[in-house]
Amino acid sequence: MSKHWLLAAAACIVAPAQAAPDAWPALAPIRLHAGENSVPDIAGDGKAGTITLDWRENGNAWSYDIYTVKVGGSIATVNDKDRFTDSPHTGEDVITSVRFARGKRGGHTTTFALVAHRNWTESVPDPAPTTITLYALQRNDDGIGTPYAFAKIAERTTTRRYCHADMALKTELGFPLTKGYDGLPSIDGC
Template sequence: MRRIALKILLCSAVMLGLPKGHAAPTAPRITDIAPILIGNSPVTLHPTGFPTVTITPFWRGNGNAWGYHLYAVTTPDVEQPDQADLVDTQNATPNGPLTDMLADSPHTGEDAIQTVHFATARVNGKPGFLLFIATRDMGPQPVPQPSAAHVRIYQLTQEDGEPGTTAFTFRLLSTIASPVTTCHADIGLSAATKIPFATWNGPHEPVPTCPQ
């Protein structure tokens, strides 16, 4: 797979007040982002420093424009090899419950509200397995109307066995605002990461610009 060399300094979209004498946390440095293309079949990966990871996509058809994909991320169970353990994702809401399934919101496909993507990268110089969730900030406006967007970036992390956690979790690294107002979450993602939309979109028909 061709690796895409770029460098992003990721800063939180919300600046938190810190007591005097406390330095602001250093933003993670992410380089060598290589998107992982997920089609309609499970994809098995071997991230550095982790057991085998399988991403299984599902489609939830609603008979209208509000169908959506679900993604289950699993690792083999250490004690029961014939079973798989779900990898949880940290909730977007602070102190919210962990999420065991990931969902997008493609709507018609031309005006996606939320998209889900995976990638390998280097985080502060070390190999990392990342999850990108790009979301348009709709507010009260109609779905096709262009809107601001933000991207949440998570890193696969081994947990310490605390109750209520899985063995591995996608922990939030950073949230960045997209520099463009757009009708499609992936266009916002590409603008934020400088990775071409068609690369993120994988086998799906690319929508590089909003309908005029």
């Protein structure tokens, strides 16, 4: 590899990204480690919570992470499920990325989940438009279902095609890459 290619590739990773949509809150990433991660005031109402990160090994390219969020002792749901899951595939071509952040909503700081999903059709490594969905953790005040849930508050599909869901979050929203990012350093991860 030439020295100039490496410098250009590094610049793509640290270059300023396109601004997040105006309706989206400013978000500060939550860095997770395997196992239980404590989050004080997780839903903005004073209760502590956790985000647990577990690995589901399949012995092939279809293993995945499982993210379980609890407020107090109660699991917070998303779309009537008890967890978020990603789809890292080989790591070089992540299909679905799940990231967590803190930000303000309704005057309170709460936890957000960002899910970026590449909408591939022919082959996993092929560039594909990516749908980015933003969820906010909130108290379920209607008394039906779990006490806390992640509500979808925004969604957009990119016009740019991506080969890595984490690079879509970086390029489209300025969300930092994970420490273990294994895709190409180009603006689209291809």
